[in-house]
Amino acid sequence: MQLQKLPYSLTVCKVQSTSRLDLTKDFYFIAKTDEEISLVCKAEDTPKDTVERSDGWKAFRIQGVLDFSLIGILSKLTGILADNKIGIFAVSTFNTDYILVKAENFDKAAEVLSNKGYVII
Numbered sequence: 001m002q003l004q005k006l007p008y009s010l011t012v013c014k015v016q017s018t019s020r021l022d023l024t025k026d027f028y029f030i031a032k033t034d035e036e037i038s039l040v041c042k043a044e045d046t047p048k049d050t051v052e053r054s055d056g057w058k059a060f061r062i063q064g065v066l067d068f069s070l071i072g073i074l075s076k077l078t079g080i081l082a083d084n085k086i087g088i089f090a091v092s093t094f095n096t097d098y099i100l101v102k103a104e105n106f107d108k109a110a111e112v113l114s115n116k117g118y119v120i121i
Contacts, residue, residue, distance in 0.1 A: 011042075013051070018030060029091045057101070
């Protein structure tokens with residue numbers, strides 16, 4: 001399985017509203033529940049009026065379109081990282097999954113995953 005390193009820094013944050021987000025940008029994850037609105041975006045696209053934020057994330061994208069019948073893909077990846085004391089923040093789209101790790105752990109995460117047979121591109 002191939003994991004693509006995304007070339008930019010990301011921010012994970014909470015916002016009051018999505019009304020000021022520029023949805024023409026090429027990388028946003030928005031999740032809304034009855035408790036909050038969470039946003040993952042490129043660091044430079046982070047809204048000024050965040051409620052809370054955590055900067056300094058990097059991401060791997062699982063390459064290809066994942067079939068919903070596939071089981072355990074994210075679990076295996078996160079298990080390997082957990083065994084190596086690397087915390088994650090995961091998000092999923094219809095097509096695939098993204099694993100975010102803090103920038104200071106990114107190279108170690110790539111090395112650990114590569115050592116377990118994942119192709120890092």
